[in-house]
Amino acid sequence: MSGEERYSDEPTRLAELVKVMFGDQALAYRSREATPSGRVRLLVGADSQDDCAVFGFSGEQQLVIGSDYVRGPKFRLYEYGLLGEYDLGYYLVAANVSDVAAMGAQPIGLLSVVRYPPEMSDSVFRQVMQGIRDACEAFGAPNVGGDIGGAERLILSATALGVCRPGGALLRSGAKTGDLVCLTAPTGMAGAAAAYFRSPRVCADIEQNYREELLSSWTRPLARTTEGVVLGNSGVVTSCQDTSDGLKATLESIAFSSGVGMTVFERELRIPEAVRKVCEYLNLEPLPVIMGDSVDFELVFTVSPVDCDRLRGEFERAGIDFHSIGVVVDGGEVVFEASSGKLSPLPGKAWRHTPESPPHH
């Protein structure tokens, strides 16, 4: 490094620094002696860079666990006064539980880290905690502990836990050529909301029900916990990840981890009506919005066409839904096939920034 310092972005730091640094530690641990209470197996560690880590204990359950910080008071929509402290607490839980759902596990609990500024009154503090509490209730993962204390501003982080049957955790790495690429619901709402509410044109020029739908993607984000459990128990899903980095990044991540390519069909992509409205008003192309950095908590998963019908039956019985958006192909490329038949890279903002320049936030 002598002399010139480099500034990597987040994916680069993960890939180049963290994976290398923690890979051998995970390996060493996998082969080490049992604890006094019996053997613990680390099945998925930091080197795997999946949504969560996975541990095997002595019994017939495996633990799935992941941590996520959320920007909270740094969300633009909070700065605009469109989100309150209750909403930030709620969002924290949804973002964390989504990672457990993406592993096909049943959420069982959450630890929250809430650091608050000295000027925060008890009633506002209680709103943060009430949002956490209500989201924990909604997603079936009780708050079991964590940390509260002071800081110069509100800081929110959490850890969600879940359980699955042995071998039941859904990784990013199992997609196979010929599999269908599926999505639990259309993406783009959170990104369209961010674009709409930061636009100087915000006024009464979009119907009230669309406004509410857009805003609720931030105030009441939905972690796909029922979908995750059905996917995990099905035994037929070959890979899964949530779309919290955007749909394009998720597809590329599954393809990269699985060593496969994908073809995504424009004709199968659904564009929510509210997203279409925002794009009309702001003169944006809808496809980059639904594929780009919209932070939705949908699940992308892969399943063979043969198993897909059975899975659809299980979804219908649980009152939930999914749709196919593409297929897994040989090679490492993720390609977009327009309705015209023209092939191109996936639309949407690039996930990886230039690694030579300081990261942007």
Next chain:
Amino acid sequence: MSGEERYSDEPTRLAELVKVMFGDQALAYRSREATPSGRVRLLVGADSQDDCAVFGFSGEQQLVIGSDYVRGPKFRLYEYGLLGEYDLGYYLVAANVSDVAAMGAQPIGLLSVVRYPPEMSDSVFRQVMQGIRDACEAFGAPNVGGDIGGAERLILSATALGVCRPGGALLRSGAKTGDLVCLTAPTGMAGAAAAYFRSPRVCADIEQNYREELLSSWTRPLARTTEGVVLGNSGVVTSCQDTSDGLKATLESIAFSSGVGMTVFERELRIPEAVRKVCEYLNLEPLPVIMGDSVDFELVFTVSPVDCDRLRGEFERAGIDFHSIGVVVDGGEVVFEASSGKLSPLPGKAWRHTPESPPHH
């Protein structure tokens, strides 16, 4: 609340707001249906306010889990240039693993949340992660995941996991009248270091070896993992907590949770030589330093006098040590017995601030 806003301190927020808010959620969860992969029991939840939460799974192991944020770059010693980024990473792990040790569990892994400012170069970022890595190695808890990404400053939080045998978790609530109150090693070093290094008199007026010992309480804090496992496996320890809130707060917390009182004997308290030196130079009383808000990671535990000898044998075989500092008595008061025989409240800064004024940090 109407009109006038209240500002509680951290312990009050925990006791008055969080416990009430999450208690019924934990209770509801304890009686709910099994997950698809089998029954999960929440044995210790947020309402217990212990060092960690405890889950029981299908097998013969229980999961112990806790989260701690550390102030990191807001540590005075970091602001003075006495701690580097590596040290902050190391400290983060020690603080978190200590909570698992305080439950008598074997650490098995750690998730770290590291958010970094845009101006942080790769080499400095790597130092943070290397400190985390090396501490994980030292305490036998591999880093298995977490979150990295941007923020306006370095933000550090983590979650540590451990396992223990069923019923083996050491709570704060089991101390019994007649038990001895024991401590794994003298406290006060971290507090003395903070006092010494912030003093304008810092110069060559304390021997170099004391300076190094003082500083190492912040650069290489020692989580008592071996002690924790021996205590947990002994089957005779009735309560345990780490001293990360200060010795006085820890004793009062165990006494309160257990519904007992304590008598702490001046003649049994040990004052580290470096702490004594600092107190001489700064004209401070040593007892408030070792009992006050010194953030050490020692373990306080209680054990009956009958079982204490056997426990001492187990400690000696493991090459570790503890000493007794008092006894558990009836009633709810924690009392200090001076060498003169005079009784008084415990020396040291009060843990609970005035709940009507904004908290201080």
